[in-house]
Amino acid sequence: MSVSGKFCAAAALAVSLGIAVGGASLARADERAAELFQLCATCHGDDASGNFLYGAPAIAGMAEWSVKTQLTKFRDGQRGMHFDDIFGMRMRPMALTLRSDEDIDRVAAHVASMPATRPEAELHGGDAANGKTLYAPCVACHGMDGEGREQLSGSPLANVSDWYLLRQLENFKAGVRGGRPGDQTGAMMRAMSGTLSDEQVMKDIIAHIMTLAK
C-alpha cells in the first residue's frame, strides 16, 4: 500500500472510530433523557399527551426552547410558588429533581422529539370566530398559527390542552402566575391577561387556538 493509501486507511479508521464513539455517547444521552422522562410520564403520560385528571397538559412535540424555559422557571421558583397555584406547586418539585441544566436540556429535547398529539376538547361554549378576532393581540408573541416565537418568548399554543390554557389565563389574570421576581415574560403575559374581560372571552380565544391544532 502506498503512503497516501495508508494515510487514507488511517483517516477512515479514525473517522469510523469517532462516529462509533460519538454514536455511543449520543445513545447514552438518549438513554438518560428517556430515563429522566419516566418521571414526567407519571402525570403527562407515556406519549406526553397529558392527563386532565392530574392537571398535566399535553407537551409532546412542544418546542424545545419552550419546555426548557418553563422547566427552568419551575426549578428557579418563578412558577409553582404561588399559594393558589395548586397544579404549579405539583410541578415544581418535579423540576427540582432535574439537578443540572444538561438534564433540563435532555428532557426538553426528548419532549420536543415526541410526535405532537392533538388534544381533545374539554371546554364548551367558546366562539372560535369571535376568538379569531380577539386573538389578534396575541399574534405578535405567539404567532399567527400559535406556533410560538422564541425571540419574544411567546410559548407555542397550538396542540396545548384547552383546559390548561384556560387555567393559565385565569392564573395570569388573578396574579397567580407572572408575579414572581425574575419572571419578566410571565409579567408581560400577566399584563396582557388584564385585557381579557371575562371567562367567555378567554374561552373564545381558546376555541380559536384549538382550531390551530395540527
Next chain:
Amino acid sequence: MIDRYLVALSTYASDIDDLILLIGVLVGFWFILCEVAFFYLIWKFRAKEGVRAQYMSGEDPKHKRWITWPHLLVLVCDLFIVVGAVRVWYDVKQNLPEPYETVRVIGQQWAWSFVHAGPDGKIDTADDIKTVDELHIQVGKVYHFKLEARDVLHSFSVPVFRLKQDAIPGRIITGWFEATGTGEYDIQCAEICGIGHGVMAGRIIIESAEKHASWVSSQSPISLAAVATP
C-alpha cells in the same frame, strides 16, 4: 443527650428525646442480655462426644422460668414506657398552651403552604401573609397550627421540633409548638403521598422578635401593594 447529636429546638423536643432514649435503653438492655444468654447457651450445650441431645417440652417449671421471669420484667419495663409515653402525649398532643399566634399549614402534592397572621396577629383576615414552602415564626412564642390537606394524606414533620402530625383531607387538626432557638431548618412530609413525596420539602425560619416583626411588615399585603404601586 440526643440533642448533642441532633438539633432540638422546641420546648417538648427533650421530652420526646428522653422517651425515645428510655425505650432505646430498655430494649437495648434486653436485646444484649438475650443475645449474650443465647450465644452462651449455644456454646455451653454444644455437641459433645457421648452426650445425647434431649427433647424438652417446656412444661418443667425449671425451664419455664427462662420465659416467665424475663416476661414479667419486660412488663415492668413497659410500665415505665407507657407512663412516659402518656405523659409526653398529653403534653404534646392534648394540653395545648394558650397561643401567641395561630398559623395555617396546608399540605398538598407536593408542597407546603402557610397562612401567617399579618400585623393584626390573627389569621383569616385581610392582612394574612401567604407563603409556599416557607414558614416564618418567632422564637420563644407559643404557636398553634391548623393543619389541613388539600388532596391526600400528608404528615407535617419538623425534625428539630420532634414534631410530626398527619394531615388528613377534610379535617383541620390543631397542634402547637414553641421554638427555643433561632435558625432555618427543614420541614418534611412524613407520609408517603405520591411520586413527589421525597421532594416535598419546606423550610421553617425561626426569627428573633425584631427580625420577625420586620419580615411581617415587609410581607403584609398592604406593604406589598405599596411597593407595587409607584
